[in-house]
Amino acid sequence: xxxxxxxxxxxxxxxxxxxxxxxxxxxxxxxxxxxxxxxxxxxxxxxxxxxxxxxxxxxxxxxxxxxxxxxxxxxxxxxxxxxxxxxxxxxxxxxxxxxxxxxxxxxxxxxxxxxxxxxxxxxxxxxxxxxxxxxxxxxxxxxxxxxxxxxxxxxxxxxxxxxxxxxxxxxxxxxxxxxxxxxxxxxxxxxxxxxxxxxxxxxxxxxxxxxxxxxxxxxxxxxxxxxxxxxxxxxxxxxxxxxxxxxxxxxxxxxxxxxxxxxxxxxxxxxxxxxxxxxxxxxxxxxx
Amino acid sequence: xxxxxxxxxxxxxxxxxxxxxxxxxxxxxxxxxxxxxxxxxxxxxxxxxxxxxxxxxxxxxxxxxxxxxxxxxxxxxxxxxxxxxxxxxxxxxxxxxxxxxxxxxxxxxxxxxxxxx
Ligand SMILES: [Zn+2]
Numbered sequence: 001x002x003x004x005x006x007x008x009x010x011x012x013x014x015x016x017x018x019x020x021x022x023x024x025x026x027x028x029x030x031x032x033x034x035x036x037x038x039x040x041x042x043x044x045x046x047x048x049x050x051x052x053x054x055x056x057x058x059x060x061x062x063x064x065x066x067x068x069x070x071x072x073x074x075x076x077x078x079x080x081x082x083x084x085x086x087x088x089x090x091x092x093x094x095x096x097x098x099x100x101x102x103x104x105x106x107x108x109x110x111x112x113x114x115x116x117x118x119x120x121x122x123x124x125x126x127x128x129x130x131x132x133x134x135x136x137x138x139x140x141x142x143x144x145x146x147x148x149x150x151x152x153x154x155x156x157x158x159x160x161x162x163x164x165x166x167x168x169x170x171x172x173x174x175x176x177x178x179x180x181x182x183x184x185x186x187x188x189x190x191x192x193x194x195x196x197x198x199x200x201x202x203x204x205x206x207x208x209x210x211x212x213x214x215x216x217x218x219x220x221x222x223x224x225x226x227x228x229x230x231x232x233x234x235x236x237x238x239x240x241x242x243x244x245x246x247x248x249x250x251x252x253x254x255x256x257x258x259x260x261x262x263x264x265x266x267x268x269x270x271x272x273x274x275x276x277x278x279x280x281x282x283x284x285x286x287x288x
Numbered sequence: 289x290x291x292x293x294x295x296x297x298x299x300x301x302x303x304x305x306x307x308x309x310x311x312x313x314x315x316x317x318x319x320x321x322x323x324x325x326x327x328x329x330x331x332x333x334x335x336x337x338x339x340x341x342x343x344x345x346x347x348x349x350x351x352x353x354x355x356x357x358x359x360x361x362x363x364x365x366x367x368x369x370x371x372x373x374x375x376x377x378x379x380x381x382x383x384x385x386x387x388x389x390x391x392x393x394x395x396x397x398x399x400x401x402x403x404x405x
Binding site: 199200201202203216217218219222223224226227275276277278280 | 318320321322323324330332334360365368371373403404405
């Protein structure tokens with residue numbers, strides 16, 4: 001076998017597990033919604049292997065992940081499974097894969113037979129035939145996904161904050177009860193988060209005796225959550241390494257900076273601006 | 289409808305626009321939402337470049353979105369430039385209008401910031 005492949009022959013030989021099984025082993029750190037799906041998957045594979053992860057209320061939302069991304073992960077897994085499937089087919093039937101370059105030389109491609117997982121054909125340990133780029137590339141991604149299931153989504157993934165607790169006060173006010181706890185977790189001051197919330201929601205409010213935030217207007221938990229999400233993207237996570245372990249500080253000349261505790265990078269952030277705010281409610285101008 | 293005439297500017301005037309209005313042209317277009325009484329909401333659009341005729345935009349948009357709206361003058365907005373104010377949550381629609389190349393202003397999506405929940 002050619003030298004660049006030496007350290008990987010072990011994997012080529014070993015019968016690698018199907019994608020489903022490997023997805024279980026790597027602890028995919030997803031929130032409730034995804035967990036359900038994961039559980040279903042698990043049931044298929046091995047129900048008894050692992051007790052279902054405790055639905056810890058505190059860890060319920062992963063604020064740094066957008067819904068779309070979650071879907072994408074599933075999709076990626078699907079695609080990965082499909083790819084593997086396609087690879088198998090390709091191996092068994094020796095069909096032309098997909099790429100234009102490969103199609104140009106079908107004769108050569110048909111020689112690229114073999115099942116990577118089973119280690120047959122070109123993937124045989126003592127095979128000397130040169131493996132073309134396409135199957136090597138597929139193999140790389142297959143292995144990457146297998147060995148590092150959470151590679152594609154690593155980084156911000158494990159960052160979780162408690163879901164905002166929203167209570168309705170009367171008909172026109174919303175109480176954001178656990179803002180202090182969330183701010184502590186994000187390492188930001190209540191004031192900063194509050195002013196961001198007010199600016200984004202186009203409203204005002206006050207803090208009550210037990211440090212709960214009283215917001216004018218009706219807001220659902222989901223809506224507060226969305227704003228917190230954008231706050232985290234804008235004012236918490238490091239743009240370089242995506243770590244949420246950062247510090248917000250007032251630098252020279254009134255600029256705010258976020259300094260990352262993980263990688264040391266520093267970026268300036270915009271001050272929170274309320275922008276234009278329409279006159280709602282009573283028409284004070286007419287009266288005055 | 290041809291919205292081409294919304295762009296009532298000549299290309300050489302743009303440079304002047306920029307220097308005269310740096311605070312606006314360089315900045316984002318902000319689309320915001322505010323709650324009114326009950327379930328009612330307001331959408332405000334701040335920072336549409338001055339080269340566009342705001343009145344014409346409002347006219348088209350009101351018809352397209354079937355909502356009422358008004359223009360808040362620079363003095364009324366306390367120096368934040370002319371603001372288009374629409375009834376209801378029109379954030380997605382107005383963003384689409386601002387970015388649409390054929391039927392809108394064809395602005396770069398990156399210059400638009402949508403706020404709110
Ligand atoms: Zn960093």
